[in-house]
Amino acid sequence: xxxxxxxxxxxxxxxxxxxxxxxxxxxxxxxxxxxxxxxxxxxxxxxxxxxxxxxxxxxxxxxxxxxxxxxxxxxxxxxxxxxxxxxxxxxxxxxxxxxxxxxxxxxxxxxxxxxxxxxxxxxxxxxxxxxxxxxxxxxxxxxxxxxxxxxxxxxxxxxxxxxxxxxxxxxxxxxxxxxxxxxxxxxxxxxxxxxxxxxxxxxxxxxxxxxxxxxxxxxxxxxxxxxxxxxxxxxxxxxxxxxxxxxxxxxxxxxxxxxxxxxxxxxxxxxxxxxxxxxxxxxxxxxxxxxxxxxxxxxxxxxxxxxxxxxxxxxxxxx
Amino acid sequence: xxxxxxxxxxxxxxxxxxxxxxxxxxxxxxxxxxxxxxxxxxxxxxxxxxxxxxxxxxxxxxxxxxxxxxxxxxxxxxxxxxxxxxxxxxxxxxxxxxxxxxxxxxxxxxxxxxxxxxxxxxxxxxxxxxxxxxxxxxxxxxxxxxxxxxxxxxxxxxxxxxxxxxxxxxxxxxxxxxxxxxxxxxxxxxxxxxxxxxxxxxxxxxxxxxxxxxxxxxxxxxxxxxxxxxxxxxxxxxxxxxxxxxxxxxxxxxxxxxxxxxxxxxxxxxxxxxxxxxxxxxxxxxxxxxx
Numbered sequence: 001x002x003x004x005x006x007x008x009x010x011x012x013x014x015x016x017x018x019x020x021x022x023x024x025x026x027x028x029x030x031x032x033x034x035x036x037x038x039x040x041x042x043x044x045x046x047x048x049x050x051x052x053x054x055x056x057x058x059x060x061x062x063x064x065x066x067x068x069x070x071x072x073x074x075x076x077x078x079x080x081x082x083x084x085x086x087x088x089x090x091x092x093x094x095x096x097x098x099x100x101x102x103x104x105x106x107x108x109x110x111x112x113x114x115x116x117x118x119x120x121x122x123x124x125x126x127x128x129x130x131x132x133x134x135x136x137x138x139x140x141x142x143x144x145x146x147x148x149x150x151x152x153x154x155x156x157x158x159x160x161x162x163x164x165x166x167x168x169x170x171x172x173x174x175x176x177x178x179x180x181x182x183x184x185x186x187x188x189x190x191x192x193x194x195x196x197x198x199x200x201x202x203x204x205x206x207x208x209x210x211x212x213x214x215x216x217x218x219x220x221x222x223x224x225x226x227x228x229x230x231x232x233x234x235x236x237x238x239x240x241x242x243x244x245x246x247x248x249x250x251x252x253x254x255x256x257x258x259x260x261x262x263x264x265x266x267x268x269x270x271x272x273x274x275x276x277x278x279x280x281x282x283x284x285x286x287x288x289x290x291x292x293x294x295x296x297x298x299x300x301x302x303x304x305x306x307x308x309x310x311x312x313x314x315x316x317x318x319x
Numbered sequence: 320x321x322x323x324x325x326x327x328x329x330x331x332x333x334x335x336x337x338x339x340x341x342x343x344x345x346x347x348x349x350x351x352x353x354x355x356x357x358x359x360x361x362x363x364x365x366x367x368x369x370x371x372x373x374x375x376x377x378x379x380x381x382x383x384x385x386x387x388x389x390x391x392x393x394x395x396x397x398x399x400x401x402x403x404x405x406x407x408x409x410x411x412x413x414x415x416x417x418x419x420x421x422x423x424x425x426x427x428x429x430x431x432x433x434x435x436x437x438x439x440x441x442x443x444x445x446x447x448x449x450x451x452x453x454x455x456x457x458x459x460x461x462x463x464x465x466x467x468x469x470x471x472x473x474x475x476x477x478x479x480x481x482x483x484x485x486x487x488x489x490x491x492x493x494x495x496x497x498x499x500x501x502x503x504x505x506x507x508x509x510x511x512x513x514x515x516x517x518x519x520x521x522x523x524x525x526x527x528x529x530x531x532x533x534x535x536x537x538x539x540x541x542x543x544x545x546x547x548x549x550x551x552x553x554x555x556x557x558x559x560x561x562x563x564x565x566x567x568x569x570x571x572x573x574x575x576x577x578x579x580x581x582x583x584x585x586x587x588x589x590x591x592x593x594x595x596x597x598x599x600x601x602x603x604x605x606x607x608x609x610x
Contacts (some may be wrong), residue, residue: 082447109446111600
C-alpha cells in the first residue's frame, strides 16, 4: 500500500464580500496515493481551481483539514511549497526573462545554486523538446511551448507532487495529445500527479483515479472502472423530439421495455438508461412513434465519465 | 531531533536559537535570488532605466538653470532666499524627486501588471519562501533603483547651468547625504509597493497624474520649506507629503546654509515613517496574495 501524498477532509471555502457569500467549495475530501495520477474532474465553476489553490497554499480554506506531501498548507506553507510543483491555469511565466532564466530563478528561489539551477533547467528544456529555446524571451514562445516551460519550471525542484490546473485548456488538439504523452511518461517514472480538468477525455486518458466534483461537492471517487460500474454502468439512449413535445405518454411504455433501468424526461429529450443496447434502441423508437411523436435525433452513449456525470447529476456534462 | 523541537515549542520553551538561525539562513539564498531576478531585468534595460531617470530632471535644470537665467540676463528664474542661485536650491530637490519617482514607479508599475493581467505574481507566490519575503525583496530592489537614479541625476544637476549660475553645493557631508538617500529610497519603494498593491490597473495613469505630480510640485523640490512661510497654510499642508522630508534632508546635507526643516523632523519621518510604511505595504501585499 503506497503512502498518502495528499489528503483532504471536508474542505470548505466561502468567499465573502459585498454582502454576498459564495460557497466555492463545500466539503471536498480526497486522498491521493504516492505515485498516482489523480484527476479532479468537473465542469467550469465546480470548485476545482479553488481546491487547487488551497492545496498549493494560495487559498486559505474556510474550514476542513489538508495534508500535502507531509505538511499542512495552512500551518506550514513554505514546507509544502518546497515539496510541490504547481502549474497554474494561466501563463504565469516571468515575461521579463528568457525560458531558461525562468527555470533558473525558480531553482534559485528554492535555494539551489545558480549552476545547479541552470543545469537542471537546460536538461528539462531538452527533455521537453525545447533545448534550443532556452534563450527565447517568454513572449516568443507558442502556447504549447509556454505550457511545457511551465511544467519544466514546476519540475525543476523535483517535487514530490506535481499539480496541474487545467493543463491543456486552450491548447490545440495536437499539442494536447503531445502534452498527455509527456505527462504519461512522467507518471510512468513514478511522479505523483494531481490534475484538474473539465475535459472528460483528459481525465479518462491520464488518470488512474478520479474525483468528480460539481457545485463545490464531491459526487463520486474511484478508478474509471469503479465509477462506470458504480453509477454510470448503463448506456444512455437519448431520443430528441421536436421542441415542445410532451413526453408524458411515452415514459411509461418505455419504462416497461425489458433491460431499461431508468427513464428521464429533459424537455423534449427522452433519456433511457439501460444495461443492454440490443433491442432497446428500436423498442424505444417504436414507443415514440406509437405515441405519435416526431423524432429528430437518436444517440447512444456507452458507459463513460459522461454517462457517470449524467447519472449523478441528471444534467448533461457541459465542458 | 524534530520531535524534540516540536515538543519544546509546544511546551512553550523557546525554539533553540540554532534552529531559528538556520531557518533564517535558509531564506538568505532565495531572498538574494529574488533580488538577482530584478537586477537581471534591470541590466537588460539599462539604457531605458537611465533615460527614464534622467530625462525629466535634465530638462528641468536645462530650462530653469540655463535657459531662463540667460533669457533674463543672469537674474535667475526666481529669487531664492539669501541670494542663493536657483540651481543651488534645485540640486537636492531634483535628486529627491528622482528618488521618489523611480522608487514609486519601479515597484508599482510592474506590480500592478503582475497582480492583474499577467498573473506573474503566482510564480513568486509559489516560490518556497514566506510571502513577506516577496514584498521585502520588491522594496529592496526598488530602493536600489531609486538610489541609482538619485546618483545618476546628481552630476546632471550639478553641471548643467548657465555661466555664473553654478550651484553652491558642498559634497563634504556625503555620508549624511548617502544615509538620507538610502532611507528615502526605501520609503519611496515601500510607497510604491503599497500603491502597486491597492491601485487597479485601469487607474494606474490616474495614480501618476493625481499623486505623483502633486507630490513633486508640493514636495519642496523647487523651493525650500522655510521659504513657504510667506504662504503660511501651505507650509503646514505640505508636511503631509513624504517628499518634503527627503528634499529637506538632502538640502540639509548638500546646502546646510539654506534654512531647512530641523533634523529631528526629517530624520524622524525618514526612519519611523519608512519602517511603518514598509510594514504596512508588506502586510497589504501579503493579504492581497492570499485568498
